Amino acid sequence: MNRPPHKANPDFIKAKKSLGQNFCRDQRIPDEIVRLLAPTEDHQIWEIGPGQGALTEKLAKTGAKMHLFEIDERMRPVLAQRFPKVEVTWGDFLELRDEQLPPTGERLLVCGNLPYYCGTPIIRRFLEKGPQAERIVFLLQEEVSKKAAAACNSSDYGYLSVHTAFFARTAIGSTFDPSSFVPPPKINSTILQLEPLQLNTADRERRHRALKITSLLFQQRRKMALPLLKRTFPEIVWEAKFDQQGIDYKARPENISPAQFLELFAPTEA
Secondary structure: OOOOOOOOOOOOOOOOHHHOOOEEOOOHHHHHHHHHHOOOOOOEEEEEOOOOOHHHHHHHOOOOEEEEEEOOHHHHHHHHHHOOOOEEEEOOHHHOOHHHOOOOOOOEEEEEEOOHHHHHHHHHHHHHOOOOOOEEEEEEEHHHHHHHOOOOOOOOOOHHHHHHHHHEEEEEEEEEOHHHEEOOOOOOEEEEEEEEOOOOHHHHHHHHHHHHHHHHHHOOOOOOHHHHHHHHOOOOOHHHHHHHHOOOOOOOHHHOOHHHHHHHOOOOOO
16 A cells, blocks of 8 residues: 655644644655645735644745744644744634734735644634635545535535535545555545635625525525525515526525525515
8 A cells, every 4th residue: 555655753743633633644645735825925824733843844945924823832842843934823713703813914815734623614714704814735534625616516516515615616536445544534625715705794694694595405405496595584575586487486505506506596676
C-alpha cells in the first residue's frame, strides 16, 4: 500500500479526540489548498485550526499577511517557535464575537483543515455574517463537501446545497483517504472551495427568508413540495408561482434549484 508523502516529526503532539483533531501527514493537502486559495502578497489569510503548522508553513511562503485561530493551547510553543511573526487568536472560533475578530483588509482569504464537528457551522458563519472573504478553502469530511456543492437533482442535493448556493459559488477539490491523517479518521476528507457572493442587506434578508421555508420542505424531502406549501401557507396561490418558475407540480424539494427557491419564496409585491 502506498502511503502519502509526509515528514517525520519527533515532537509530534498527540491529537485530542475531544477536539476532533486529525493532523495532516499528506503534503498534497496543503499544496492543493494553497493552489486553490491562490494568495498573493496583497491578501490577508485567516487559517482556522493550524495545529502544528502543516498548512501554515506553505501559506507563510506566499508573502501574504496571516492570522491564525487555534483552540488547542498545547500548540502555543509550537506555533510561536515556527511562526514567531504570525498573530494567533486562541479559543473556539465559533465562540468569538465579531468585535474579537482582527481587522480585515479588502482581500481576505480563509482556509483550514477543519474538525468534522464544526465544519458546517464555520461555513455558515462566514457566508451569513462575514467578514466578506474573496475565497474560502476548507478540508472537510467528504459528505459535507459534496453536499455543500451538490447540484439540483443529484443524490447529495439538500438544504446545505441550497444554503451554500445562496451565498457562494462552490467547487470540489480532491478527496483524501484516512491514511492522509494522524490518527486516521473513519471517513474520507474532501476539499471545498467557496467564492462568497457580493450581497447587500436586502439580498441577504431575501435569502434568509427563503431558507426558512426551504428548511421546512427538506425536513420532508421525499414528499412533493406543492402540497406541503399549500398546507403550510394556504393563503398563497402556489400553482401560479410554480408555473412562473417552470416547476412541475409533482416536484420534490430535491428537484427545485436554488434559483427557483429564491424566486418561489420572494415577497409578493402589493
